[in-house]
Amino acid sequence: MAAGRKKQKGGIVNNSVKIYKKHTAIHAFAYLLGAMLLSLLAVQAFLYIRFVLGNDIVLSLSADKNDISLEHGQNATLNLDIKGIANPLCRIECNSEFFDISGNKSVEAEQFRTISQVARKKAYTLKEMPIGTGQKLYRFSITCGTIKGFLCHTRGMPTTRSILVTAEYSLNEEEKAVKNKLKKEIESKAVLFLDANESLEKLDSEIGRYSNTLTIAGFGKSLEEARGRARQTAEFLDDLPGLWQQQDFSALSGKIIQLISRINEFQSASTELNEIFIANISLYNALAEKLFLQKQKLEILKEKELNETHALELAGIIRDFNQNIIRFASETGLAEKGKIAGDISGINLQKFSDAVYGNETKEKANETIIFGIEKITLNLTAEKQQFVLEEPKTECCVFGKCRECSFSKKAYPVIFLHGHDFNKGVSAFYSLNAFSELQKKLEENGYINAGEISLSTAKRKDSGMLGLSGMPVTFRASYYFDVFKMRGTYIPVQTKSESIETYSIKLRDIIENVKYETSQQRVIIIAHSMGGLVARKYMQLFGNSSIEKLVLVNVPNKGITGNAAKYCSMFGADLECRDMNSDSLFLNKLNAEATEAGIYNIIGTGCKMEESIGDGIVLEENAFLENADNYMIKGTCSGTNLLHGELLDISKHQEFYDLILDILKG
Structure with a gap:
């Protein structure tokens, strides 16, 4: 009986120990859980305080260059280094873009996510620059923000970093040589045309000045044709500075061949017109000279003392001369003028002079001599012309709109x-x-x-x-x-x-x-x-x-x-x-x-x-x-x-x- 009671007492003690250990484990777990919660709250409070004080996300951006010079056909690589850091328990979302400001277009855009830190490198090759000289603008931008969570406090305000890159482009050495050669050719050929055109305008002016004195058969039509060629060549020439400014040397080379052909045709027509006009003026002046000599002879005879019959006869000759002079002045055709001048020159004044020689009476021809015919003096000297191609303007484009860099x-x-x-x-x-x-x-x-x-x-x-x-x-x-x-x-x-x-x-x-x-x-x-x-x-x-x-x-x-x-x-x-x-x-x-x-x-x-x-x-x-x-x-x-x-x-x-x-x- 006693032994049985003793055994029962031992069982109670063992159960108490087991219960105690179980409670101790529960308490320990509770304490541990509480400590973890307190730690978590402390971390959250600490991170919140850091957030309030300004610790959200820090971002830096650097490039190996911010200015690039390229000759046409060359490439250059832009290297970028991106670094960022945020709350270690935050996820970071970033958006980056490489933007062509000049063309107003995105070259590349990327979105990515990471945890706590950003460490990224980017490289872009700048190529296919326009021919000519100018500047292009590029910008790399990255915007990062933290994603709000239980342990990630954020205002949601992203951080942005940007780098503006300037790229100056120019012709390569081969293109520069072609450019200089074309410049000389265009300027020299243009001067040839402008000189010829100035001569034509001078000729046109002289023709207008003497239009009431002399006309040349078929000359007006030829002159108008030459004017038409001049207008077409001038319009053609006016297009060249635009191509020059665009530095489209291939198109310019083809245009020069056409320009030379046009100028040669125009020069030939202009020269022929000058020669025809000068030849006709020379003929006219020869006629005027003959008439002047006839006038001088009449003036000499008019001063002689004649008998009444001879005086009346001389007066009649003078009247006929005057009428022919009036006809000569009113006619503009060279052929008609030549016929009239022939009629005047046909009068044999020498015979008349011999007939009156030794006459004893003293009378003079009472008639006034009309003349008023003058030789044509031409002024066909034209001023030398100049033609200079301005250096092509540098082009700056911003947001798709281009203008001269200034x-x-x-x-x-x-x-x-x-x-x-x-x-x-x-x-x-x-x-x-x-x-x-x-x-x-x-x-x-x-x-x-x-x-x-x-x-x-x-x-x-x-x-x-x-x-x-x-x-x-x-x-x-x-x-x-x-x-x-x-x-x-x-x-x-x-x-x-x-x-x-x-x-x-x-x-x-x-x-x-x-x-x-x-x-x-x-x-x-x-x-x-x-x-x-x-x-x-x-x-x-x-x-x-x-x-x-x-x-x-x-x-x-x-x-x-x-x-x-x-x-x-x-x-x-x-x-x-x-x-x-x-x-x-x-x-x-x-x-x-x-x-x-x-x-x-x-x-x-x-x-x-x-x-x-x-x-x-x-x-x-x-x-x-x-x-x-x-x-x-x-x-x-x-x-x-x-x-x-x-x-x-x-x-x-x-x-x-x-x-x-x-x-x-x-």
Whole structure:
């Protein structure tokens, strides 16, 4: 009995141990699950905080060249390197496009997805350039965004990077030789024609001058035929400069053969007409000379003392002479004139003179001699003509429309300048996202999107390559980058902890780079937030000679206060936050001087802030700038989406885009 009870007690103990172990395992699993959930929530919270502070996706794009020179028939390869990084738990979706701006067509478009990182290389071969000389524009763009998920926080705002590539094309050496040969041939043959045509016009003028004196049988028809040949040859010649400008040398070679044939025919006809006309004029002048000699003889006889019979007879001869002279002058045909002149010359005055010799009476023929016949003096000397083919114009095509490459004084380049980066720990590349949509939209209104520019951007070999199209170009720029030169290579360096005055000095270098690339002496700056203070300080330090317009967007012209100032120093760069504080020495000095002309100040307002209103960061009264053109745009703030930055979203604020466009066009 006792033994049985003892055995029962042992079984109870064993069951208790089993129950305890089971509960312990459950608790351990619960603790582990709780820890995992807490860790997951912590990770999510951490990633959300990083998202709020600006850590979304960072994208960079580089090319081995941004300017290419090609002779006709040559090829060149453009190599691109794309890098990007995002939240390690995010998927990334990217769209890239290589776009022919000149032809207004896409060369290649691609869409791809990846996780966390982007590492991609692209290569494009530029070939089949037009014959002649000119410039083509290409742009590679890539836009990447993160796909929202449980552990992937994103605003859904994509990041865009672009590179504008200029390609200058020209003739190859063989084509240049052909071009020079054709130029000499065309110019020499054209001068032959123009000289012959000038001679014909001179001949035509002389014929018109003496049309009442002399006509040549069949000459008018031959002259009209020559004029017709001249018109046809002139029209044919007029087509050649167009082909020359197109540098269609094959077509020109064929045209020259036809031109030579036409010119030879015309020259032959023109020369024959000249010879016929000159021969007829010579005959006419010979007749005029005979008549003049007859007139002289009559004048001598008229002065002689004659008897009455002879005097009357001489008077009759003079009357007949006068009538024939009148007939000669009224007739225009050379044959008729010759017959009349023959009749006059047929009078034997010598016999008459002999008959009156020794006459003792003293009477004279009382009759006046009429003459008025003059020889024709020709002036067929024509001025030497010139014909010069102008050097073919360089052709620049943009969005499918072509024109001669030339600079336009009013095509001011536009620089977009970002504002303060709220988180000093994120990459400076993130700041370049500002204005990307505005830059893209402005291209629809004729502003070429040139992507980004920085102090490390390689300069093109010649100044003004981006200004040849005559159209304005836009750049997104950042003062958060500097360059470090090492062994002849410029290495970009991120500098996000400088004062605003230091940034303004960097802005000067950026402006000079833009002026170099476009050959424009003045630029337009559109600056957001702290970027506006950078631009204003630049103007205070260096003047406004390089600034056509300055457009400020939500700029703390009188500083930031309250929570904006408090949290700025917690996450942002100390010197930037110090300078933007409403009572800073920097702002005191900046606002001590009168505002320069040409400043347009756009103020977003409508968010309640510290017993006042503003854009969620800057109070309305602190954004206002005296002596500037101030514009108010109403909006709202929601959560972390503050009007301060949201105003740049032109899909939500069309009035902002319209205002920017009006200012640019005004």
